[in-house]
Amino acid sequence: MKKFSIYKPQTFYWTRTYKSYAFIIVIIISILVLKFLLNVPETHPAFKFLFLAPILPFIYRIALSLMVTNKYKPLKGKLEGYIIFKKDSIIIDKQTFPIEGIKKIEFDGVDWLGLEDWNRGFRGYFEDPFSQGVNNTLILYLWNGQIIKTRFQKLNHCEFQDIEEVILEYYLKDKLSYLQTVKILCLSDNDEWDRLKKLKQY
Structure with missing residues (x-):
């Protein structure tokens, strides 16, 4: 899983x-x-x-x-617990959120393990260039008004393609927007965009 x-x-x-x-x-x-x-x-x-x-x-x-150091930036924290995306729920660590209780799902951040970044700004000026892939946030807007934000790590740019069926289920249930679906599934051409739009026409 x-x-x-x-x-x-x-x-x-x-x-x-x-x-x-x-x-x-x-x-x-x-x-x-x-x-x-x-x-x-x-x-x-x-x-x-x-x-x-x-x-x-x-x-x-x-x-x-x-120099070619191939080293990563410091983690500045710890990796603990997991997010598991299922068609009928999202599990964050030990807490389960049924999909029916979620109004909207958003993903913020485009980061993955090994992403090279030499433009690191004031706070990261002396750090190594390769990212730990943790500048990503899952945001759940629940029907009860609660907002759940969880930082997580991506191991590669298009990692959500591994659970494409689940992501498309969220899209078809209007939990995930069209633009967010395009973005996290790395859909890059017009044919892929059209196929995604047509899924809601059947």
Whole structure:
């Protein structure tokens, strides 16, 4: 039976990026303390290292970008429990949601294990390029007004094709929109789009 691992992020995680920023801040504070509180002259040998030290993490980052490391970003949490999609229900860890009690199903995020991303922004600037595939969220809108959000891991881009029959069942029951179905099943040409539309005409 096909399972998707549930991802539970930590509130804070000491990544390589955060450690690098902390290192730079410590160096800057050290320079300020030596110069303005201890009145150490700038000709002191310690300043030669301290003035150079803040650029070391950036040199390291450039070196990483030139090397083929094939390493993943830190997980920043843990994989615990599974999501199981069935035609008549969705099981999240140990809780079962009957399909009749679900008003709408949405999937947010396009991420999978090994997705390469060198544009990592401020919070991931010094990290390795390959994703852990956990930037995906299942959102269930229940008829009782409750909204259930669950982060999960995808192992490849079109992994939902492995449970295509189940996904199409959600679509035919109007639980999953046409655009969401196209997206998660990786339907890429006009013939596939037309076949999906015609399913509701019979």
